[in-house]
Amino acid sequence: MRQQHACWPALRAAFPYTTPILAGFVFLGFAYGVYMNVMGFPFYYPFLLALVIFGGSLEFVAVSMLLSPFAPLATFLLALLIQARHLFYGLSLFDTYRGLGWKRFFLIYGLCDETFSIIFSAKRRLPEGVDRGWFMLWITWLDEAYWVFSALLGGLVGGALPFDTAGLGFVMTAMFVVIFIEQWLNECHHATAVLGLVAAGSCLAVFGAQSFMIPAMLVILSALLLGRRPLERYYLPESDQAGGRETR
Structure with missing residues (x-):
């Protein structure tokens, strides 16, 4: 009997951890796509920015940057200021990502607040028999996929539906509160x-x-x-x- 590749059990183990992220990213990513459409950008802009930047709040700020006069130095400094917290995330996961070979390159690229929270809370209670590298890689892939395709959907729908994004930012706040409480209890x-x-x-x-x-x-x-x-x-x-x- 052919042995099952380690990536598939890791996917089954990782997906339940990412469902809270799916719930949050569907709303915010969709709102981001609609926002870019309202600002005059075609549907592929939110998709490409979400895929390349994958920076959450930075992507919203990037909309105003694209509409402003060309200022690369100011843009770089502002982006660094907004995303500087990832330096600390990376330092705290230095040993966790050690020895993972090619996987660590995408793990580093795809690290975001939500992925960090899941990996940090799940690494001490990893399901038995699940490959650690594939488990973390699937969490990273899934989280980015939720955001990227939600942004694409929002860009495609655009102004076709009346959509008020006011108050949606609290979705992510609520999710982080729940993750914090779970870590506290564990x-x-x-x-x-x-x-x-x-x-x-x-x-x-x-x-x-x-x-x-x-x-x-x-x-x-x-x-x-x-x-x-x-x-x-x-x-x-x-x-x-x-x-x-x-x-x-």
Whole structure:
């Protein structure tokens, strides 16, 4: 009997984890496609931007960039500022993506807020017998596919249907709240979660809603680097501390 390729069990295991992302991306991706159509762009623009940029909020900002005078340096700096949080995501997944060969290239390219949340919460309770690399790759592929094809659908429908995008942004906020609660319930210790809440809340109060993200990430990164050893003793079992291995 021919042995089943490892990618198919990984797909069956990964898909249920991505269903909350599907629910959020269908609405927001569709709204993004409609928004670009209303702004005068043909249907393939939201599809191509979603496929190439895959940056969520950056894609919405890119609409105004495309309609503005050519300013590559300002565009680069603004894009870097908006997406700088991915630097921290990448650092935190450095060991998780180690040793995955060709898969890690798309894992790095396709990393977004939602994919990071799923991989971070699922990597410690990976279903038995499922290939870790294929599992994470399917999560990344599925999440991007939800966004890209929802944007394409919105671009195709465009102005044919009356569609009010007001309030849809809360869909993603609600999804992140649910993911945070799930991680909180599944973790025995909550030091890092409390650190994130305190850092974000403090920086929000000091810098305001438009500028708190990067200071908050710097505070969190500094605290994690300075407190790495105590946190490892706090979170990891003694066997993993002795071997220096990551708990998966």
